[in-house]
Amino acid sequence: MSEPLLSQLAHRLARNVSDSEKKRARMHLLDWLACVAGARDTEAGHVGSAISMKGWERATYPGNALEMDDVHRTALLHPGPVIWPAAMSMGSAGMDQRLDAAVRGYEAMIAIGAACDARHYAHWHPTATMGVFGAAAAFGSLIGFAPVEYANALGNAGSVSGGLWHMRHDDVLTKQWHVYHAVRTGRDAALHVHYGATGPQGILEGPQGLFAAMADAPGELASDGAGWLIDQVSFKPFAACRHAHPAIDAAMELRAAGKLEAPFEVETFSDALTFCDRPEPKTEHEAKFSLQHAVAVVADGRDAKPEDFTEVAIAELADLRAQVSVAEDPAITARYPAHFGARVNGHELVDTLGDPERPVSEDQIIDKMHTLAKWGGVSEAQAAKAVELALHGDDAASIDTMVEEWLA
Numbered sequence: 001m002s003e004p005l006l007s008q009l010a011h012r013l014a015r016n017v018s019d020s021e022k023k024r025a026r027m028h029l030l031d032w033l034a035c036v037a038g039a040r041d042t043e044a045g046h047v048g049s050a051i052s053m054k055g056w057e058r059a060t061y062p063g064n065a066l067e068m069d070d071v072h073r074t075a076l077l078h079p080g081p082v083i084w085p086a087a088m089s090m091g092s093a094g095m096d097q098r099l100d101a102a103v104r105g106y107e108a109m110i111a112i113g114a115a116c117d118a119r120h121y122a123h124w125h126p127t128a129t130m131g132v133f134g135a136a137a138a139f140g141s142l143i144g145f146a147p148v149e150y151a152n153a154l155g156n157a158g159s160v161s162g163g164l165w166h167m168r169h170d171d172v173l174t175k176q177w178h179v180y181h182a183v184r185t186g187r188d189a190a191l192h193v194h195y196g197a198t199g200p201q202g203i204l205e206g207p208q209g210l211f212a213a214m215a216d217a218p219g220e221l222a223s224d225g226a227g228w229l230i231d232q233v234s235f236k237p238f239a240a241c242r243h244a245h246p247a248i249d250a251a252m253e254l255r256a257a258g259k260l261e262a263p264f265e266v267e268t269f270s271d272a273l274t275f276c277d278r279p280e281p282k283t284e285h286e287a288k289f290s291l292q293h294a295v296a297v298v299a300d301g302r303d304a305k306p307e308d309f310t311e312v313a314i315a316e317l318a319d320l321r322a323q324v325s326v327a328e329d330p331a332i333t334a335r336y337p338a339h340f341g342a343r344v345n346g347h348e349l350v351d352t353l354g355d356p357e358r359p360v361s362e363d364q365i366i367d368k369m370h371t372l373a374k375w376g377g378v379s380e381a382q383a384a385k386a387v388e389l390a391l392h393g394d395d396a397a398s399i400d401t402m403v404e405e406w407l408a
Contacts, residue, residue: 055403060180066306137154156192238305250343250348
């Protein structure tokens with residue numbers, strides 16, 4: 001009998017994390033802090049602040065509210081908003097321990113998520129369904145798990161995996177609550193295993209397991225060989241759903257060349273239409289999931305920042321939105337999700353800014369921190385402190401204090 005999938009993954013999680021992965025993790029930590037800072041004054045940020053919780057718990061709410069959280073393409077999920085609260089949730093842990101925990105959390109969440117198929121993504125919110133695995137791995141790393149403990153914790157976390165997409169049809173905070181639930185569930189799974197609980201290590205491939213219930217044709221667990229999957233994660237430069245980013249990116253290149261002219265014809269992959277074909281958005285949330293609004297933003301000379309998706313911007317860009325048409329290109333769909341592409345007025349991009357093929361620089365992530373901090377009402381000095389702590393600091397407790405202050 002072959003070794004259960006979670007047992008195989010558990011041995012990978014127990015490897016040593018190299019300095020290069022820790023350096024990469026610091027970039028993602030800064031990116032997550034930027035998202036938290038930018039969303040602290042949003043409805044999601046207010047909910048997190050109002051509930052009596054520790055800083056890392058409060059930060060689960062604003063972490064993905066701006067739709068600027070990092071993303072893994074083939075797993076179709078956002079690791080950062082789940083992994084960082086889990087990795088930061090043991091106050092006694094030093095920075096190296098937290099970075100190790102994050103790398104392992106990204107690994108578990110992405111490895112399992114990438115094995116799921118289109119049916120899973122059609123009904124289930126992968127950041128939630130896979131987030132429980134990532135949080136369990138991250139907190140298990142902080143505790144100091146052996147492989148068998150990782151496997152048990154992942155098994156128990158996976159046994160209660162869930163999170164339906166229906167919430168995207170309403171203007172609600174369920175998406176943010178999914179992140180909170182994933183962090184708490186995965187963390188609790190690891191904690192209980194630490195005190196002796198055991199779990200079903202065949203929960204993925206078993207006859208009544210996750211793959212049988214949530215997917216039609218699951219694949220193999222993703223792997224980067226001797227490396228770590230965090231290196232495959234993309235950063236998001238624009239304040240909109242990632243499915244809208246290829247169109248934004250293509251439109252920006254046309255604008256830079258002086259060739260972005262109405263009418264605007266957008267061709268892209270089918271999921272981009274499923275999630276973002278919204279010609280008349282009414283709310284900020286809907287605008288972030290509107291290809292039509294995204295292209296109108298660029299055509300108006302804006303840079304797709306948070307202020308470009310507010311209700312004020314929605315009203316101002318109505319005429320431009322009306323000149324945007326969207327359609328699927330089967331060839332672009334065939335390359336998805338390995339490549340997020342789009343064509344605007346004939347100008348095509350195969351990969352999008354922030355993807356590994358078109359990476360953003362450290363300076364661009366630093367700029368994102370300062371931009372979102374200003375939007376969220378965090379001082380320039382605090383933004384600079386966040387940059388220094390995330391990229392170079394060893395004082396993990398200072399990050400805890402900083403986030404507490406932001407969300408107080």
